[in-house]
Amino acid sequence: MLHLLRTHIEKIIPINDDEFEFISSCFTHKKYKKHQFLIQEGEEVPYNYFVLKGLLKLVYTDETGKEHIIGFAMEDWWETDFPAYYQQATATMSLECVEDTEVLCLKLDDYRKLCAQLPKLEHFFLEKAYMGFITAQQRTVSMMTTGIKERYDQLLKKYPSLVQRVPKSLLAAYLGVSRETLSRLPL
Numbered sequence: 392m393l394h395l396l397r398t399h400i401e402k403i404i405p406i407n408d409d410e411f412e413f414i415s416s417c418f419t420h421k422k423y424k425k426h427q428f429l430i431q432e433g434e435e436v437p438y439n440y441f442v443l444k445g446l447l448k449l450v451y452t453d454e455t456g457k458e459h460i461i462g463f464a465m466e467d468w469w470e471t472d473f474p475a476y477y478q479q480a481t482a483t484m485s486l487e488c489v490e491d492t493e494v495l496c497l498k499l500d501d502y503r504k505l506c507a508q509l510p511k512l513e514h515f516f517l518e519k520a521y522m523g524f525i526t527a528q529q530r531t532v533s534m535m536t537t538g539i540k541e542r543y544d545q546l547l548k549k550y551p552s553l554v555q556r557v558p559k560s561l562l563a564a565y566l567g568v569s570r571e572t573l574s575r576l577p578l
Contacts, residue, residue, distance in 0.1 A: 392420065392443045396495055399441070399467055403515045410509060417501035430486035436475040438496035442468050445492025446556055451484045460565040463489070463553055470518060487524045489557065539568050540576055 393415045400406055406414065418441070419461050423429060430436055432452060438448070444574045449461040450468055461484060462471035476499060497505075504514035534540055544565060547554050554562065563573040 392493065392495075393418075393532065395443050395467070396441060400512070400515055403518050404511045406511075408432075413509065414505060417505055418495040418497055421494055421496055423494070425488050425491050427489070428485055429494070430475075430482050430484065431471055432482050432485050434482055435473050435479075436482050438500060439469060439471040439473075439476055439487070439502065440464070440494040442466050442498055443472065443493040443495060445494075446489040447486055447492060447552075448487050448489050448561060458564060459465055460561060460568075463543050463557060463561075463565070465553060465556070489561065521549045530546075534567060539566060539572060542566050543573070543576060544566075 393411075396415065396418065397406065397411050400411075400414070419438075420443075421540075423445075429438075429440060429447065439542055444466060447464040447470055449464070449472070450461045451461055453459065462470065470486060472484045472486065474480065475482045475484075479499065502516070506516065534547055537545070546566070547561070557565075560570045563570045566573065
C-alpha cells in the first residue's frame with residue numbers, strides 16, 4: 392500500500408528510492424471499521440491521515456448537537472482536524488469512517504522531520520495545502536452565493552464517485568440542507 396503514497400507524492404515532486412524509504416519510515420499503517428472514529432472532539436489529534444482505501448467524514452457538532460459535515464476524504468486525500476493537529480490542541484471536530492478505511496498516519500514530529508531533512512517534501516505539503524485552501528474557499532463562496540441545486544451539481548461535477556458512495560443524509564448535511572430538501576431536488 393505504500394506504493395500509493397509514492398505515486399501520490401510523485402504527482403508533485405520526483406523522489407528516489409532512498410528518499411521514499413525515509414518518507415515511508417515516518418508513516419504508520421492503520422485499518423478502521425465503518426463508524427469507527429479516528430479523531431473525537433475533545434481528544435488529542437496525533438496524526439494527519441492519508442487515505443489509502445475507504446471514506447471518511449470530518450464533522451463539527453454545534454452546541455445544539457447538530458452535526459455539520461466539514462468535508463469528506465477518500466482515496467488519495469489527506470484529512471485531520473488541521474488546527475488541532477498543527478497547534479497540538481484538542482480536537483474541535485471528529486473524523487469518522489463512512490466505510491471500512493485504511494490510512495497512513497503521520498505524526499507532527501515526523502512531518503517536521505520530513506520537511507527539515509527533505510525540503511522538496513515541504514514543497515509537496517505546501518502544494519497540498521494550497522489546493523486545500525482553494526477548495527475550502529470555493530466551497531465557502533458556493534455556500535454563500537448559490538442555491539442547493541447548483542451546489543449539488545458542483546459537487547457531482549467535481550467529485551462524481553464521492554456522490555455515489557455517500558448516503559443522501561450525509562450529502563445533505565455537507566450541502567447545508569435537510570435530507571428532505573435534497574430529496575425534493577430534480578436530480
